[in-house]
Amino acid sequence: MAQNNVLVLGAPHSGKLRASAVIGADFSGDDDFSGSHSGLIFKISRQTKYFKHDLSIMVDEYPEERTRGPSWEHLDGWSNDFMSEDMEELRSALDGIVFCLNVSDRASMVDLESTMAVLEKIYESLGGAEWAGFFAIVAVSGSDDIENHAIAEDAATIRGFEYINMEEEGESEFRDKLGRDRLVELFDTHAWADIDTSEDDGFAARKRVMAESMCQRLLDEDTETGNDVHVEEFEQVIEKLKQARIQAESMEGAEKDAYAQQVMEDVLSYL
Known part of the structure; x- marks a missing residue:
């Protein structure tokens, strides 16, 4: 399987396409994304000041049917498939996972600890701290959900996951980039397996x-x-x-x- 693959995973309405667009996915006016986003693949060519590379954004969604409300049990079922022997080639080809979370969704917050436990299991299946890829929680919300972001960020960071609040902008007091700028920086600074640093660049x-x-x-x-x-x-x-x-x-x-x-x-x- 080709290198430079990132999995964008989440429940319906969790910001998967928003995150993909920030990274560079291009949506045409004819695209219909009203149904499940599972199986969407965006081929992207990215250029930084240091190198350029081709990237595949693979989007997946749980549960399989949007008529059912998502729960951590659905994510757990998804993870069992992901960690199976049949998915070994996919796991070995991943450079990163972006898990999208809508902290304005009440069910997502009720399931937060159980969801994070499943994500830990997924992370460990990739090699945990020895894995060369990145694992980020990218969260969206309404404008008045500051408290939920704080709760979700604590749950993520205590497990070693990076937490990116997509509603934030600019820089932190420590001059760290926030929001969409941090998501872009994450992709710009990752050590990709396949890059082009030709003398023409x-x-x-x-x-x-x-x-x-x-x-x-x-x-x-x-x-x-x-x-x-x-x-x-x-x-x-x-x-x-x-x-x-x-x-x-x-x-x-x-x-x-x-x-x-x-x-x-x-x-x-x-x-």
């Missing part, structure tokens, strides 16, 4: 040109003093990287990936 080309330029300055036949300056430049870059490594030791996951990319950009700007 900006980041790779800039990196090569700057490195060549710096090496050339070092090797140029110049005065002894001039070469000492060039060597000093290299030493300063190495010192920057040492300091960045110390700083990164206190970070984890997406925060660490984003910081590493920022450091690389800073170093390239310095060269």
